[in-house]
Amino acid sequence: MQARHPERCGIKLVILVILMALQGAWATEGILLLGDDPIRVGRAGAAVAAVGDASWMAFNPAGLDGLDRRVEFGNSIIHSHATLLTRGIADVPNCGRMVDDEWNGMPSVGVVLPRESGTFGLGLYIPTGGMIHFPQSRSWVGLLEGNNDRRIEFMQPRLTLGYARHLDCGWILGVSANGSLSVGRTDQITPRLLANRGNYKWDVEPGAGFGLGVLRHWERWSFGAALESRQWAQSFDKYKDISPHPVDMPATFQTGVGFKVTPKVEIEVDYRFINWSDVKFFHKPSSGAGLGWHDQHVFMAGVEWTATPQWTFRAGYSHATNAMGQDHLFGSALVPNVATDHIGAGFTCKVGERAELSLALAHFFRGSQVGSGGGDFYARLGQGSETTLQVDSLSVLYSLKF
Numbered sequence: 001m002q003a004r005h006p007e008r009c010g011i012k013l014v015i016l017v018i019l020m021a022l023q024g025a026w027a028t029e030g031i032l033l034l035g036d037d038p039i040r041v042g043r044a045g046a047a048v049a050a051v052g053d054a055s056w057m058a059f060n061p062a063g064l065d066g067l068d069r070r071v072e073f074g075n076s077i078i079h080s081h082a083t084l085l086t087r088g089i090a091d092v093p094n095c096g097r098m099v100d101d102e103w104n105g106m107p108s109v110g111v112v113l114p115r116e117s118g119t120f121g122l123g124l125y126i127p128t129g130g131m132i133h134f135p136q137s138r139s140w141v142g143l144l145e146g147n148n149d150r151r152i153e154f155m156q157p158r159l160t161l162g163y164a165r166h167l168d169c170g171w172i173l174g175v176s177a178n179g180s181l182s183v184g185r186t187d188q189i190t191p192r193l194l195a196n197r198g199n200y201k202w203d204v205e206p207g208a209g210f211g212l213g214v215l216r217h218w219e220r221w222s223f224g225a226a227l228e229s230r231q232w233a234q235s236f237d238k239y240k241d242i243s244p245h246p247v248d249m250p251a252t253f254q255t256g257v258g259f260k261v262t263p264k265v266e267i268e269v270d271y272r273f274i275n276w277s278d279v280k281f282f283h284k285p286s287s288g289a290g291l292g293w294h295d296q297h298v299f300m301a302g303v304e305w306t307a308t309p310q311w312t313f314r315a316g317y318s319h320a321t322n323a324m325g326q327d328h329l330f331g332s333a334l335v336p337n338v339a340t341d342h343i344g345a346g347f348t349c350k351v352g353e354r355a356e357l358s359l360a361l362a363h364f365f366r367g368s369q370v371g372s373g374g375g376d377f378y379a380r381l382g383q384g385s386e387t388t389l390q391v392d393s394l395s396v397l398y399s400l401k402f
Contacts, residue, residue, distance in 0.1 A: 036076055036106060036127055038395040042346025042360035043302030044316025046270040049215065049224030049258040050304070053358070053399060054110025057121035057162025060213035060226035060254075061174030064119040064164035067112045072123075074108040074397040080389065082132060082336050087384035088373065090139040090330070098134045098150075108397075121162035121176075128231075128249055129155030132334050139381070142187075145195045152334045154184035156207070156231070156249065164213075174213040174226075182207055182233045182247055188334060190241045191289055191378075198238035207233030207248070222258035222268075227251070230278065243289035245281040250274055256300075264306045272298035276323060285328050286378035291335060292328025297321045302344075312348040314360065317341075327375030330382025338367035339389045346395070356399040364391035 039052040040059065048060050054072045056063030085097040110123030134150040142149025162176040187200045209231035215224045231249035256270030274296040277283045284290025302316030320340045324332050346360025366388055373383025 036108070036125065036395065037074055038346045038358035038360035038397045039314065039348070041076075041344045041362045041393065041395045042314030042316065042358075043268065043304060044300050044318040044342060044344040044362070045272070045298070046256060046268045046300035046302035046316050046318070048213075048226050048254045048256045048270050049222040049268055050266075051215075053397060054112045054121055054123055055108065055125060057110065057123055057174075057176050058125050058127060058158065058160045058178065058211070060215065060224055061121070061162040061176040061211055062164050062172040062213035062215035062224065062226075064112060064121045064162055064174060065166050065172045065215070067114065067119060068401045069114055070112050070399050070401045072108075072110045072112075072397055072399045074110075074395065076106040076108075076393055076395040078102075078104050078106060078391065078393045080104075080131075080391045082390075083386075083388045084134060084138060084333050084336070085386045086138050086330075086333075086382060087386075088330070088371075088380070088382045090141065090381040091385075092137060092140050092143055095136050098136055098138075100132050100134050102131055102133070104131065118163055118165040121160070121164075123160050123162075124157060125160060126155055126157045130335055132336070134334075138330075138333055138385075139189065141193045142189050145189065148187040148195055149189045150187065150334075151200065152184070152186040152188060154182070154186075154247070156180050156182050156233075158231075162211075170216060172215040174211075174215070176211040176213075178209055178211075178231075180207040180209070180231060180233065181205070182236070184236060184239075184247070186239065186242070186334070188242055191286065192241075194241075196239055196242050198236070198242075201238060203236045203238040205234040205236055205246075207231055209249070220260045223256075224258075225253075225255040227253050230275075243281055245279075245284070245289060247281050248279045250276050250279050250282065265303065267303045268301070270298075270300040270302075272296075272300065274298070274323070285376045286331030291332040292325050292375060292379075293323045293332065293337070294321075294325055296323050310350045313345075314347065315343075315345045317343050322369070324369055325375070326369055326372040328379050329369055329371035329387060330385050331375075331378045333382070333385060333387050336387040336389045338369045338387060339364040339391055340367050341365045342391075354401040358395075358397040358399070360395045362391075362393045362395070364389070366390040
């Protein structure tokens with residue numbers, strides 16, 4: 001009876017998380033999260049060579065190997081503070097600096113089932129999303145059309161199936177497959193400077209992708225690498241007049257090396273590449289119905305200290321290059337992905353013999369950019385506009401072994 005009870009609870013929680021997600025569980029950390037569970041958040045994302053928790057199926061599926069049979073329930077509380085000061089031809093007179101302040105939750109659930117043939121995982125996660133509600137339009141065109149061009153909401157919950165196999169040579173291989181739902185709405189004006197026909201109504205489109213990962217542990221060293229494919233999605237039907245391109249998520253690659261300074265202290269350094277230029281919606285400029293983003297390179301370093309058999313502590317730092325280009329800032333002002341440096345810290349505490357509680361805090365330092373107006377026509381409309389973003393998050397995870 002004890003083995004079956006957590007499984008029934010897990011099924012009920014999956015249904016609950018799906019309902020919560022569809023009602024408004026948003027991630028406001030730009031578009032892609034560099035870690036949405038306490039272990040990765042505590043290490044500032046530097047964890048691809050480590051074994052963590054069930055969420056590794058959506059990160060580096062090879063990391064599932066070695067985990068006990070478990071069910072995990074998590075949530076991340078995210079606070080974002082964004083501002084926009086418009087200037088140039090499109091500037092709304094007497095508008096001043098607009099402020100968007102958001103509090104949002106991002107639930108997750110995962111199950112790990114080790115077998116003789118390998119370790120399986122099934123989970124529901126929300127690794128990407130964004131939300132902005134500015135009080136006024138960013139352009140006088142949107143203001144004349146009913147105070148539009150100021151709001152956007154988007155997320156992409158994913159149901160992921162992962163598998164890891166430990167080979168005789170010592171390497172661990174992992175694969176994952178996931179299905180997703182892209183959920184969004186916006187009142188952004190079209191490239192023809194007209195109100196969009198979606199009228200700020202929800203649109204939902206399916207998508208799919210896969211992941212590959214490898215992991216190897218030696219006495220003091222460890223190595224990991226993970227490739228997450230492009231997350232292909234169908235175009236939003238209601239918002240094709242804004243952009244004909246589907247909102248695919250870009251492929252990412254992360255690799256890292258861990259080293260045990262002592263048997264209880266491990267450090268890791270990771271590199272992550274985000275291939276925005278391969279996705280037209282993100283890379284094309286506004287005149288091509290995109291955001292004008294560039295590829296990102298992310299550098300992360302983390303440390304983990306197993307202080308006692310019951311307590312483990314973590315800390316880390318991450319720096320990313322800018323995704324938003326100054327030449328196309330105005331067209332991307334409703335998705336202000338300008339916070340590039342962050343720190344994280346957290347812990348895991350064993351609660352009895354079968355349970356663990358993990359918690360982590362992260363702070364993205366305030367980032368800002370000013371539009372140069374050197375891009376296309378839409379960039380020149382907002383020349384001199386300035387956007388800022390600061391993010392704080394709290395991640396909690398409860399793991400129950402059964």
